């Protein structure tokens with residue numbers, strides 16, 4: 001496979017690690033990266049080490065965040081010698097997108113329409129390439145599906161929900177389901193330990209809090225950092241979630257594996273320790289062709305971090321998407337559709 005030149009939109013907790021993980025993968029050259037204040041573009045390949053060093057402890061987050069950790073004079077990616085400050089970071093990358101094979105979207109998702117609207121801007125620019133997102137919310141998949149024809153017309157291959165959950169765990173469920181002729185339940189239970197906590201993973205932690213009873217995306221978007229930290233403190237740094245709106249459900253349904261209503265997602269986030277508070281498991285219960293009822297369980301090792309489980313799969317799905325794109329397959333794909341089909 002030819003070298004893949006890719007861009008990262010959003011160099012926060014996830015996007016920075018996307019760049020780092022890509023240095024361990026063959027055939028991936030990062031050529032552009034941006035956050036809300038700056039953009040770095042080098043068609044010969046970005047110097048990832050320099051960019052990571054410049055943004056260490058210096059992530060330009062948003063979502064109601066006013067206090068940004070800064071070590072250099074510039075906020076976020078603009079602190080890199082390879083970057084420039086800009087008011088139009090995404091448009092700056094779109095302007096160069098003829099020379100970009102794939103774009104990984106690691107932007108926050110506080111507004112459901114934000115990522116679909118970013119995709120619209122690529123369509124308006126007639127971008128023929130790959131877009132991959134790691135978004136979580138089920139309802140956004142439908143918004144992307146509505147755009148499938150527009151994507152197909154401009155030759156765009158979009159892979160949605162390609163992080164850990166949804167993403168890796170959706171794919172694991174799709175594989176585990178192959179033993180059955182009928183799937184009755186998929187239960188996803190995740191554990192994440194993030195000692196760097198809210199400071200370095202603002203988008204992820206804030207979006208997760210929206211799943212707690214009494215909160216939603218609208219309320220967490222308006223909350224100040226102090227209020228978010230107060231919620232975390234009120235739970236002693238350990239937050240447990242049930243019945244989360246994670247797109248694993250609609251992504252398994254659109255792959256024909258089970259009904260969305262048969263999928264449950266929950267988990268535990270511990271921001272006081274890097275140890276996982278609980279083991280991440282996917283349990284798929286169904287009936288085999290010869291009448292046995294059983295549960296196939298996939299388990300992640302407790303030592304694999306969230307950053308590893310989001311970014312490894314995201315880049316893996318990105319590579320699969322580039323193959324699809326080069327074979328002339330355009331439109332919207334979920335992680336379960338890039339695996340054995342039901």
Ligand SMILES: NC(=O)c1ccc[n+]([C@@H]2O[C@H](COP(=O)([O-])OP(=O)(O)OC[C@H]3O[C@@H](n4cnc5c(N)ncnc54)[C@H](O)[C@@H]3O)[C@@H](O)[C@H]2O)c1
Pocket residue numbers: 009010011012013014015034035036037059060061062076089090106107108109134135136161162163164165166167200201202203204205207310
């Ligand atoms: N699927 C999964 O398993 C999974 C797991 C973790 C996180 N995520 C998702 O990853 C996303 C990123 O999370 P994070 O913790 O890295 O967030 P973050 O807040 O740390 O980083 C977000 C980045 O996006 C940039 N940004 C925001 N608005 C922008 C704009 N208009 N233009 C350009 N850049 C902009 C910010 O400057 C920042 O660099 C979230 O949507 C989260 O839900 C998915």
